[in-house]
Amino acid sequence: MDYEIVIGLEVHCQLLTETKIFCGCSTHFGNPPNQNTCPVCTGMPGALPVLSRKVVDFAIRAGLATACEITPSSVFARKNYFYPDLPKGYQISQFELPICLGGHLDIEVAGESKRIGITRIHMEEDAGKLVHPEHEHGVSYVDYNRACVPLIEIVSEPDMRSAAEAVAYLKAIREIMVYLGVCDGNMEEGSFRCDANISLRRWGAPKLGIRAELKNMNSFRNVQRAIDYEVERQMDILDGGGQVVQETRLWNVDRGISMSMRGKEEAHDYRYFPDPDLLPVVVDAAWIEEVRQSLPELPVAKRQRFLDDYAIPLADAEVLTADRAMADYFEAVVKLSSSPKLAANWIMVELMKFLNDDKIDITQCPVTPQSLAELLSLIEDGTISGKIGKQVFAQMYSAADNNPRKIVEDQGLAQMSDSGELEAMIDEIIAANGDKVTEYQQGKVKLFGFFVGQVMKKSKGQANPQMVNKLFKEKIG
Amino acid sequence: MELYNCTLEELWQRLEKGEVSSFEVTRSVFKRIAEVDETIAAYLEIDEKGALIQAESADERRRKGDATTPVTGIPLGLKDLLSTVGLKTTCGSKMLADYRPEYDATVVTRLREAGAVITGKLNMDEFAMGSSTENSAFNPTRNPWDRSRVPGGSSGGSTAAVASATAIATLGSDTGGSIRQPASFCGVVGMKPTYGRVSRYGLIAFASSLDQIGPVTLTVADAALLLGVIAGHDERDSTSVDTPVPDYYGNLKQDIKGLKIGVPKEYFGVGLDPEVEAAVRLGCRQLADAGAQFADVSLPHTDYAVATYYLLATAEASSNLARYDGVKYGFRAENTDGLLDMYRTTRAQGFGDEVKRRIMLGTYALSAGYYDAYYRKAQQVRTLITQDFNEVFADNDIIVAPVCPTPAFAFGEKIDDPLSMYLSDILTIPVNLAGLPAISVPCGFTKSGLPIGLQLIAKPFAEETLLRVAWHYEQMAGWAGRRPELVTKAVN
Ligand SMILES: [Zn+2]
Numbered sequence: 001m002d003y004e005i006v007i008g009l010e011v012h013c014q015l016l017t018e019t020k021i022f023c024g025c026s027t028h029f030g031n032p033p034n035q036n037t038c039p040v041c042t043g044m045p046g047a048l049p050v051l052s053r054k055v056v057d058f059a060i061r062a063g064l065a066t067a068c069e070i071t072p073s074s075v076f077a078r079k080n081y082f083y084p085d086l087p088k089g090y091q092i093s094q095f096e097l098p099i100c101l102g103g104h105l106d107i108e109v110a111g112e113s114k115r116i117g118i119t120r121i122h123m124e125e126d127a128g129k130l131v132h133p134e135h136e137h138g139v140s141y142v143d144y145n146r147a148c149v150p151l152i153e154i155v156s157e158p159d160m161r162s163a164a165e166a167v168a169y170l171k172a173i174r175e176i177m178v179y180l181g182v183c184d185g186n187m188e189e190g191s192f193r194c195d196a197n198i199s200l201r202r203w204g205a206p207k208l209g210i211r212a213e214l215k216n217m218n219s220f221r222n223v224q225r226a227i228d229y230e231v232e233r234q235m236d237i238l239d240g241g242g243q244v245v246q247e248t249r250l251w252n253v254d255r256g257i258s259m260s261m262r263g264k265e266e267a268h269d270y271r272y273f274p275d276p277d278l279l280p281v282v283v284d285a286a287w288i289e290e291v292r293q294s295l296p297e298l299p300v301a302k303r304q305r306f307l308d309d310y311a312i313p314l315a316d317a318e319v320l321t322a323d324r325a326m327a328d329y330f331e332a333v334v335k336l337s338s339s340p341k342l343a344a345n346w347i348m349v350e351l352m353k354f355l356n357d358d359k360i361d362i363t364q365c366p367v368t369p370q371s372l373a374e375l376l377s378l379i380e381d382g383t384i385s386g387k388i389g390k391q392v393f394a395q396m397y398s399a400a401d402n403n404p405r406k407i408v409e410d411q412g413l414a415q416m417s418d419s420g421e422l423e424a425m426i427d428e429i430i431a432a433n434g435d436k437v438t439e440y441q442q443g444k445v446k447l448f449g450f451f452v453g454q455v456m457k458k459s460k461g462q463a464n465p466q467m468v469n470k471l472f473k474e475k476i477g
Numbered sequence: 478m479e480l481y482n483c484t485l486e487e488l489w490q491r492l493e494k495g496e497v498s499s500f501e502v503t504r505s506v507f508k509r510i511a512e513v514d515e516t517i518a519a520y521l522e523i524d525e526k527g528a529l530i531q532a533e534s535a536d537e538r539r540r541k542g543d544a545t546t547p548v549t550g551i552p553l554g555l556k557d558l559l560s561t562v563g564l565k566t567t568c569g570s571k572m573l574a575d576y577r578p579e580y581d582a583t584v585v586t587r588l589r590e591a592g593a594v595i596t597g598k599l600n601m602d603e604f605a606m607g608s609s610t611e612n613s614a615f616n617p618t619r620n621p622w623d624r625s626r627v628p629g630g631s632s633g634g635s636t637a638a639v640a641s642a643t644a645i646a647t648l649g650s651d652t653g654g655s656i657r658q659p660a661s662f663c664g665v666v667g668m669k670p671t672y673g674r675v676s677r678y679g680l681i682a683f684a685s686s687l688d689q690i691g692p693v694t695l696t697v698a699d700a701a702l703l704l705g706v707i708a709g710h711d712e713r714d715s716t717s718v719d720t721p722v723p724d725y726y727g728n729l730k731q732d733i734k735g736l737k738i739g740v741p742k743e744y745f746g747v748g749l750d751p752e753v754e755a756a757v758r759l760g761c762r763q764l765a766d767a768g769a770q771f772a773d774v775s776l777p778h779t780d781y782a783v784a785t786y787y788l789l790a791t792a793e794a795s796s797n798l799a800r801y802d803g804v805k806y807g808f809r810a811e812n813t814d815g816l817l818d819m820y821r822t823t824r825a826q827g828f829g830d831e832v833k834r835r836i837m838l839g840t841y842a843l844s845a846g847y848y849d850a851y852y853r854k855a856q857q858v859r860t861l862i863t864q865d866f867n868e869v870f871a872d873n874d875i876i877v878a879p880v881c882p883t884p885a886f887a888f889g890e891k892i893d894d895p896l897s898m899y900l901s902d903i904l905t906i907p908v909n910l911a912g913l914p915a916i917s918v919p920c921g922f923t924k925s926g927l928p929i930g931l932q933l934i935a936k937p938f939a940e941e942t943l944l945r946v947a948w949h950y951e952q953m954a955g956w957a958g959r960r961p962e963l964v965t966k967a968v969n
Contacts, residue, residue: 039580043800045573046560046582046679048714078796080843082820089799142804271843273852276686276793278715 003200003238005231006208007166008158011173012151013183014126014191015058021125021150022049022092029189033131033143041148043087048277051076055150056099056281058182059123060291062152063100065176065298066118070288073280074099076123080271084142085128093153095272098122099281105176106300107168116169117157124151152182158197158208163227167220170194175299179324187218194223198230200238209234210244214258216251226251229258302327310340319348325362332369337376346376350390354397366399375404382464388413416463419471422455425463426471429454437476448472480505481642484958485699488645489547492539499539499550502645503532503594506552510596510643513963518618519628519638521557522565523597528552531594538592547702547726549592554644556635557598558605559690560679561585568681569601569613569631572801572808572827582679583714584648584690584707591706596644599634603829604798605655605683607631608901611892612831620662621961622927626885629659635693636663640961646694646703650680652687653786654880654905657917660693661880661930664919664959666947667693668700671937672912673718675704676711682797684790685716687909696957697918697948701725704940723941729948734768736946739873743779744904750883756921756929757879763953764877764946774873776865781858782907783899788842788855789910795839801827834895863911870936875946879904880917880930904932914940918947919956926962 020027023040039047063070077095100121107114128147132140154173160166174192177183185192199211214230217223229251234244248267249258297305299321306317306327321327326347333343351372355365375396379389392407408414416422429451430437440447455468480488480502491497507525514520535550555561558568560578567573581589588595602612610618610633618633620626621641628637632649636659639647649656651669660667668691675690682688692703705726710719740761745754765771803809803823810822828836842851869876881901891898908915913934920931931950935943951957 039578042805044560044578044580044806045566045568045576045681045800046558046578046677047580048678050713050715080796080799082799082802084802084804084816087800087805089802090796269845271796271840271845271848273792273796273843273848276684276716277682 001235002202003235004203004205005161005163006158006199006201006211007160007163007227008197009156009160009166009170010195010197011154011156011170012193013062013154013177015055015150015152015182016184017052017054017058017150019052019054020148021052021055021123022148025148027149031145033141034145036145037147041087042144043089049092049275051278051281052150055123056283057291058150058180059099059121059152060283060288061180061295062154062177062182063103063121064288064292064295065180066100066103066105066121066154066173068100068103068118068121070283071097071099071101072284073097073282074122075280076275076278077272078275079124081268083127084140085130085147087128087144087147091125091127092275092278093124094122096274097280099283105169105172107165107172109162109165109168114159114165116159116165119155119157121152121154124153125149126151158199163224163231166196166227167224170223171220172299175322179296179299181296187220190218193218196223196227196230198227198234199244200231200234210246212244212246213248214251215248215261216253218253222251222253225256226258229256233258296324299324310334310344312340312344316344316348320344323362329362329365329369333373333376336370336373337380339376339380342376342380343373346372346393350393367393367396367402371396371402371404378404378408383414384408385415385461385465387461388415413462416459419467422459422463422467422471425455425458426451426468426475429458430475440476451476479509479642481509481645482960483645484695485547485551485646485702486696488551489702492550493545495539499532499535499594500529502550503528503552503596506596506642506644509641513641514643516619516624516963517621517637517641517643518616519599519634519641519643520554520597521567521569521600521613521615521634524564524595527563528594528596531592535592535594546591546706548588548706550594551645552594552596553588553703554596554599554635554638554647555585556601556632556647556649558601558650558681559585559648560681561595561598564595564598566598566681567615568605569603569615570828570832571614573681573806574614574808576807578679580679583676583711585679587707587709593706599632599638599644599647601634602631602655603832604681604794605631605650605652605688606794606831606835608654608658608898609886609888609892610634610659611888612829614829617888620885621963622664623885623925624963626887626927627662629662629881629885631655631659632667632693633659633663636660636665636667639663639665639693639695641963642960646692646699648690648703648707649693650683650688650690651905651909652683652689652790653909654902656691656693657905657915657930657932658881658902660917661919661928661932662885664922664928664956664961665693665695666697666700666916666918666951666957667691668704668916668940668944669908669914670704670708670940671718671914672909673716674708674914674938674940676709676714676717678711678713678717682793684793685797686793687786687790689909697916697944697951698726698729700916701729701944701948704944708940718938720938725941725944728941729945731945732768733764733946733949736769736875736942737873738764738769738771738875738877738946739774739869740771740877741774741776741779741869743776744878748882748900749879750923752923753879753881753883753929757877757931760920760931760950760954761877764950767949767953769875769946772873774869774876776862776869776907778858778861778865779903779907782862782910783903785855785858785862786902786906786910787838787899788851789859791835791839792842792852792855793839795836795843798828798832798836803827831895859910862907866907866911866913866934874935874939874942876934878932878934880932881905884923884927884929908934913937914943916943916947918951918954919959920950920954921956
């Protein structure tokens with residue numbers, strides 16, 4: 001390709017605080033319209049904002065986790081524009097002096113590690129939501145439940161060079177914010193959303209090309225698709241000798257294309273200025289330290305520790321650390337059982353299958369780490385086979401009985417490892433299949449499987465397969 | 478003497494002694510309103526029924542021996558930009574002509590808890606933008622001393638009500654002189670506290686970094702009593718300061734010997750009416766007689782104050798007034814075509830000319846490409862103006878100056894010349910830019926019988942000293958409590 005792709009992302013995270021950023025109203029999602037409101041968040045004349053300390057805590061947390069400097073005195077500014085979902089006619093945000101500056105994040109794409117710069121993180125309030133009822137023509141309603149819900153915006157440097165890098169960065173940011181408990185990371189519901197600034201330039205060109213801003217991409221896949229589409233679009237323009245227009249474009253998921261929303265001429269002049277209703281946000285070293293102490297282990301560090309401590313493959317470590325609760329679950333199981341590898345397999349294959357089928361997450365899993373660990377020790381000591389183990393697990397999951405030992409005992413599922421009993425069974429099978437034994441001994445080795453199968457059938461699957469193999473080998477060579 | 482003619486201090490003492498009831502006082506005030514408010518037009522809304530109920534419960538409170546305050550049972554009026562549940566709060570604008578707040582401003586809550594009786598809402602320039610109350614969307618208010626003249630503004634209703642005895646005291650708000658200038662025009666006491674001393678929660682904002690609520694009263698002692706009730710930290714206002722409220726009233730009489738008073742030369746320059754200057758100079762001599770030490774001082778950036786103010790105040794206003802868009806409350810234009818047209822028509826019809834002028838000025842000052850030249854530069858000059866005061870206050874306790882270069886002007890005299898109207902605030906604006914407390918105290922009359930005001934300015938949160946000096950001056954000058962002709966006639 002003749003061009004270098006340059007991408008920067010602006011990520012908005014809705015914070016998981018109980019109350020709004022500038023008033024005491026609940027942030028609870030799904031309440032009837034305008035129930036979570038008060039004079040402050042509906043912009044009543046004379047009402048004033050008061051900053052929630054918790055929001056600052058969360059912003060510092062996000063900043064520390066992405067190696068940012070925390071600004072000792074940051075300033076809220078008003079971003080002025082008119083829209084019915086914006087009750088005051090301005091959004092309280094941060095502009096010249098945001099809470100966090102100059103961080104970075106390492107991502108990995110195709111086995112290569114790359115550092116992406118983070119320009120800034122700032123705090124701001126969300127807007128309300130317009131409701132257009134289907135059956136009432138020419139009428140719209142406004143729901144201010146979401147107005148004043150806290151957000152942080154994380155702005156990257158234009159350091160990404162492909163859609164794959166952009167997605168990797170977005171995934172890494174999402175993973176960290178979810179780990180920190182700062183954001184639930186839900187892209188479909190919009191509590192984690194991103195805008196992408198994309199431009200192309202000829203290789204080696206010192207200046208960045210003219211960029212377009214893409215909005216409305218509500219999944220990782222759509223981010224990838226929208227960027228690919230945009231790169232394609234700009235390339236066609238440049239190849240045709242044209243010039244890219246600076247504009248904001250809206251991604252249309254259904255049609256798989258983006259369309260111009262507004263050009264440079266229609267771009268708002270937001271007339272930012274410091275909000276005189278709020279004092280500068282002063283964060284001292286003690287506050288930063290307090291937040292630092294409360295930071296959880298981050299995914300990258302956890303992944304490395306899993307590799308070092310449990311000797312599981314990298315792919316497993318990645319899956320298990322993708323979710324903090326999942327990682328905690330895994331560690332709880334490992335603490336009580338002797339094989340981390342076995343625990344990893346069971347969680348990733350069996351457990352995740354059940355969770356996915358039920359569309360629930362690990363925190364709602366009916367099988368406790370203790371029960372799973374017990375099941376794994378039954379498998380390891382040969383009491384049951386892996387296959388029976390799956391059967392037992394299904395019963396544990398359906399919560400009929402969470403105690404694997406009891407299930408095995410009650411239903412007589414313990415493996416047959418008694419060599420006398422097995423020998424008798426094998427002798428019987430040899431006697432009943434003399435012709436096949438002869439064929440086997442003449443070289444038709446595939447028949448070995450048939451003999452083993454006969455034993456398993458006769459033992460209702462409870463025969464210890466290793467022992468069966470061993471005994472057959474001894475008897476018929 | 479009619480009860481409505483009494484000071485707050487007097488009524489408080491008589492109520493405490495049980496000589497009069499709040500019901501009687503309140504009845505008297507409403508009788509007075511009925512007699513004279515038609516000619517003065519200080520009120521936009523009168524709440525006699527509500528007030529009498531509040532008066533009865535204040536009397537009940539005293540009868541039961543429950544704790545009282547100096548304002549328990551006292552009829553007080555409120556500038557119509559203080560949010561009141563149950564009473565319209567119009568801000569002098571068509572935009573909010575029918576707006577009824579769902580919450581009380583913090584000062585209103587404090588007054589209600591203190592047992593005050595709220596008489597009604599007082600006229601003002603629309604969104605507090607103006608110096609004559611001519612910008613009210615509803616009607617002009619007349620100066621009780623000369624009804625052909627303006628009462629000043631923007632708190633013209635608050636000062637005219639006190640001067641015409643239709644309220645015992647009132648609250649106003651001061652962004653660039655909006656309490657002090659009309660107080661001087663109406664011959665009453667008007668005080669602007671330190672920025673952050675009184676909560677702004679529920680005060681409909683004009684310019685958030687400058688607005689401050691303050692008392693308008695007949696005497697300095699009344700101002701001290703009323704400030705004591707409304708001052709104090711409020712967690713709903715981030716800019717309110719958490720510092721103790723001293724006993725302003727109890728400390729008034731401590732002497733002022735040795736206090737240092739500075740006289741800034743820039744405040745006695747070109748354009749100052751000779752009668753105003755003479756009255757203020759006389760006031761200085763009287764204070765000197767009481768033992769204060771005088772010094773000539775300089776506030777060199779005074780000339781830039783008006784320009785600075787009209788950039789910063791309008792910038793903030795352009796944003797503060799964006800919420801009046803016809804979507805949620807207040808006026809919405811009819812028969813509009815789509816969202817943009819609804820915005821445009823609603824704001825074109827809902828705001829008056831002066832408000833629109835200031836929104837445009839402020840929008841311009843914040844616009845891309847102009848921000849540094851105007852808004853940011855004005856903020857830098859604001860710092861210089863504040864430093865001027867800091868330097869003077871390093872050696873002085875109080876600054877003395879006129880309030881306004883001229884006495885009350887005639888209706889229509891300046892309304893078509895915004896610049897000359899803006900310049901009439903030149904002596905009050907620097908105080909707001911620096912966030913200082915200041916007071917206007919009557920200091921005499923012109924030959925034609927118009928009141929003149931003396932301005933005292935103090936260090937941040939030095940209201941106690943400010944009121945003390947004002948009280949001593951008032952005692953010596955002897956202008957306190959003087960009523961206009963109109964009032965005296967009605968009394969007889
Ligand atoms: Zn709220």
